Amino acid sequence: MAYLAPDAVIDLVCFTLEAATALVERLCGEIGHLLHRGTGELRVAGPLSV
Structure with missing residues (x-):
């Protein structure tokens, strides 16, 4: 999926x-x-970093 550069x-x-x-x-x-979207919740993260 990453190769699509979304x-x-x-x-x-x-x-x-x-x-x-x-x-x-x-x-x-x-x-x-x-x-x-986990088990009933929607979580938004951005920008993505670890």
Whole structure:
């Protein structure tokens, strides 16, 4: 997904901490914003940094 160079990514499918962590680590520095919908909550992070 990072090769597409998106301005933002909306995640609707990470259901575990491990999956969410892997997504953030992979996209850090590659995208501007990450919207993550967990189990009933919407969380907005940006700019993305770890």
